[in-house]
Amino acid sequence: MSEALKGRSLWYDAWGRLKQNKAAMVSIGYIILIALLCLIVPNITGHDFTAQYPAYTRQPPSIEPFPKSETLDGEIKSVAQRARLTLKEWHEQDGRFFVTVTSDKPIDERVTRYLDRSDSFQDAKLEEKSADGLTLTMSAEAKQKHFYFGTDALGRDLLTRVFMAGRVSLAVGLLAGFVAATIGTLYGAISGFLGGRVDEIMMRVVDILYSLPFTLFVIMLVVFFGRNFALMFIAIGAVLWLDMSRIVRGQTLSLKRQEYVQAAEALGVKPIGILLRHIIPNMLGPIVIYITLLVPQVIILESFLSFLGLGVQEPMSSWGVEIDEGASNMEVAPYLLFIPIFFLSSTLIALNFIGDGMRDALDPKDR
């Protein structure tokens, strides 16, 4: 008996239905891919997300390494200029660049630092110095850098920044989504379960918050908490719990009339026990559906705030910040706009497909 029958839980059935939904499965794969890229890519590009390369601002995406040979001449000239020396000649030999400079005063040997300080060179060495000290030859290796997605207006690597921004956007989405879902579930379940006066008052509060202009509310929360990264999660979560509390309250009202709840009451289970053991677990379906639909909403809200300059602050970034920066540079560098838009949009669309798939899988009546 015990081995012959294995129960088919709600989750087992739902997973079976979800597997049939191609769009949802592809979307889940895509979101996992994006999440992995966000975790891994910023660590392996070799660029810090705050590192600025003034020599390479607004470089379009390319797979060729920088510096490009045609830009080197200008770069070496500018090094000489910064060192207040005259460039005599430069040539390349065995992957090292030999630069000869002259001056009318004896040259300090520490000029090699000027080469090191430029974005294009490393490992600068003094090769030879003339007896009078007026001519000096130094050599350096070209520093090879890749900017596969190009660079932004400050010369930061867009590949690193886009995925760094993705980390923030996804983390805000998930965390604030859970904050909202938790507040909403507890509030709605308590309101519906207690009923009567308490329910009336608790739901009126929700109605009033509902009728307040949503934007004002968010802005005021941001104003209160300051432009603080962690508190923004809470601010967003605190705004988006209203829908959740209504849905949960409705479910609770119907669930608390069920026979098993009456049975539990008759056996003397305390109200809090009934709530946590019998009512909330039976609502997990709608709760999960709502959370998956909430995450893209939170991401949109966060990028909305960041777009307005109220959200994530420099040097941290999110997709909203990147789109804002891209929009102000779109005339000269449209890829700065299109790349973050591509990642934000595709993520939002994939999350929506997952949400729809979850709804179909967990709530088959609703189809």
Place this chain on the structure above:
Amino acid sequence: MLRYTLRRLATAVPTLFLIVTFSFFLMHVAPGGPFDMEKGIPPEIKRNIEHVFHLDEPVWKQYLDYVWNLVHGDLGPSYVILNFSVAELFRIGLPISAWIGSWAMVLALVLGSTMGVIAALRQNRWIDYLVIAVATAGSTLPTYVTAPVYQLIFGLLLRMTPVGGWGDGSFSHAIGPIIILSLPQLAIVARLMRGSMIEALSAHHIRTANAMGLSDFSIVLKHAFRGAVLPIVSYAGPAAAQLITGSIIVETIFQIPGVGRYFIQSALNRDYTLVMGTVVMIAVFTIVFNFIVDLLYAVIDPRVRYE
């Protein structure tokens, strides 16, 4: 009907009152004030300015004054935009926002419901999938994504329309904001229409009409549409109120002198009267449009009766 109208009015007043109260205290509890400039002004001068605007009085007195003035239709002067009263700012900005907003709403309703009906009639064909794709994109892509893309394509690459600005409301200036503003609404209308049309077409009276040999055209437009349009009507009320009172994003990106911009600007500047004015304006529009929608409902669906 008259009784219903009066009752709606009677519930609208306390709602408005609660919204005003809540927003007023929320604004005043927030740290800072309208005259905390970055360049500090001498404290005596600041005190004098605050005295002129009664900001040195206790908050409850300011609140009572505000409500008293509001009841008399006075929204007060703007604290930050000098020499303008809130009412004047709205008189200048609201027609612009409302113009763009109402065209966006018309576009969303007409195009969205047409798309929805076509998709419902050609269910699971390529045109249905196309409509679903457009609706998914439209409802997931926020306006701060679509607006710059529009500017880039039509303004910078094709040079068909100006990138931004208002230009006294010429067609080429207004068309971009209208399209961008209507896109998300259009997507939702198309989705709602598709769903409710599919449901309406499977109703018994449609089967009867089919059996009696009515033309497809008259079945869809006369018999199915009337029932299918109800969810859209109830959606359109709040949506219209939202569109007409202006969008922060669209007005900022397209540099349009509407009222949508005031919300964030004034909340950050602590321009108390302007924030409150915006809140009141949005609330009034929402209440009015919801009321219109409820009346329309009764006109379209004779089963709905208001006592």
